[in-house]
Amino acid sequence: MVIRVGVIGAGNIGTAHALNLARSVSGSAVSVVFDADQARADSLAADLGARSVGTAEEVLAAEDVDAVLIASPDGLHAGQALLALSAGKPVLCEKPLAVGEDEARAVLDAEVVLGQRLIQLGFMRRFDPGYVQLKQELSDDGIGDPLIVHNLHRNTSAPYGLRTEQTLTNMVTHEFDICRWLLDEEYTSVTVLAGRPGPLTPQGQHDPILVILQSVSGVLVEVEAFVNARFGYEVGCRVTGSLGQAVMGDATFVTRAKSFHRGVAVPELWLGRFAEAYRVQLQGWVDAVRAGGPYRGASAWDGYVAAVVSNRAIESYRTGQRVAVELPPRPALYA
Numbered sequence: 490m491v492i493r494v495g496v497i498g499a500g501n502i503g504t505a506h507a508l509n510l511a512r513s514v515s516g517s518a519v520s521v522v523f524d525a526d527q528a529r530a531d532s533l534a535a536d537l538g539a540r541s542v543g544t545a546e547e548v549l550a551a552e553d554v555d556a557v558l559i560a561s562p563d564g565l566h567a568g569q570a571l572l573a574l575s576a577g578k579p580v581l582c583e584k585p586l587a588v589g590e591d592e593a594r595a596v597l598d599a600e601v602v603l604g605q606r607l608i609q610l611g612f613m614r615r616f617d618p619g620y621v622q623l624k625q626e627l628s629d630d631g632i633g634d635p636l637i638v639h640n641l642h643r644n645t646s647a648p649y650g651l652r653t654e655q656t657l658t659n660m661v662t663h664e665f666d667i668c669r670w671l672l673d674e675e676y677t678s679v680t681v682l683a684g685r686p687g688p689l690t691p692q693g694q695h696d697p698i699l700v701i702l703q704s705v706s707g708v709l710v711e712v713e714a715f716v717n718a719r720f721g722y723e724v725g726c727r728v729t730g731s732l733g734q735a736v737m738g739d740a741t742f743v744t745r746a747k748s749f750h751r752g753v754a755v756p757e758l759w760l761g762r763f764a765e766a767y768r769v770q771l772q773g774w775v776d777a778v779r780a781g782g783p784y785r786g787a788s789a790w791d792g793y794v795a796a797v798v799s800n801r802a803i804e805s806y807r808t809g810q811r812v813a814v815e816l817p818p819r820p821a822l823y824a
């Protein structure tokens with residue numbers, strides 16, 4: 490059975506995902522495309538032998554759409570995810586689930602009422618070989634219990650002209666998610682420090698920024714986010730544990746330092762920093778849709794948590810204070 494995917498949003502990532510679904514992932518095809526820019530939707534649909542439609546509602550109602558990919562701008566995800574839930578169709582929704590925690594909560598509540606998990610969030614780092622290997626290091630066979638995590642997240646130039654608060658909801662949301670996934674625990678607080686602006690930072694904005702989180706067990710998580718770093722794209726994560734240290738650089742290799750030895754595993758091929766993560770994420774999602782679940786990726790609950798943490802981070806950025814992160818009980822649907 491081939492899963493026919495309807496694509497909502499045919500920009501950078503929507504197009505990349507659609508090409509993957511049509512050409513690299515097994516068991517899927519793209520059947521319908523919608524973008525507010527009709528020419529863009531027409532062009533992608535023509536490339537993939539799909540048809541384009543004029544509204545998101547048409548994608549969701551289409552009989553030849555079994556599952557939906559949402560890759561529209563951040564502020565539209567929650568509304569379109571709600572539409573997908575009411576249509577009863579599985580959805581891979583790009584991050585963030587929502588910009589504001591209230592909208593994220595509305596999606597979470599709707600899925601809980603439905604009583605069935607249909608939403609997977611596009612937090613693809615959970616499928617990245619580097620992060621997967623880092624997580625495997627967090628055991629007695631590796632570097633032991635995590636104590637402190639340092640992250641780097643740098644863009645060459647601000648995507649979507651990000652302002653500082655959007656840096657938190659759009660970009661650092663990746664670290665909010667991947668670090669709680671790595672540690673397998675929630676945060677208790679977040680602090681955002683704004684330092685000396687770089688030469689490309691718009692007036693009144695801050696870039697780079699430093700975000701410091703603390704987890705329930707006390708682990709410190711630090712993120713340097715720099716949207717106008719100029720020299721290139723870089724993502725890094727360094728975890729110091731009770732037995733050693735694991736370092737993931739800007740490629741997908743991890744360096745382990747342990748027992749007075751530091752070593753690097755070099756992958757055979759360079760395919761682009763997250764190309765493999767996107768492909769593996771999509772293949773896993775298509776396989777889960779075909780099987781009727783379960784979905785291995787981030788859930789609506791994970792998207793809701795990321796929205797809450799992002800919103801507390803904005804509060805910290807505005808006030809300069811450390812802000813507590815408090816979450817409601819996790820609904821049984823996400824146990």
Ligand SMILES: NC(=O)c1ccc[n+]([C@@H]2O[C@H](COP(=O)([O-])OP(=O)(O)OC[C@H]3O[C@@H](n4cnc5c(N)ncnc54)[C@H](O)[C@@H]3O)[C@@H](O)[C@H]2O)c1
Nearest residue numbers: 498499500501502503524525526560561562563583584611
């Ligand atoms: N997981 C990741 O690593 C990752 C990477 C890139 C982007 N993203 C996310 O994917 C989303 C899209 O990012 P992008 O880089 O492709 O942006 P983009 O600007 O290239 O594309 C967005 C597309 O949405 C279209 N659009 C606007 N209004 C719409 C509507 N009402 N309905 C449907 N489409 C509409 C635009 O015309 C455009 O084609 C963002 O939310 C971003 O955060 C995630």
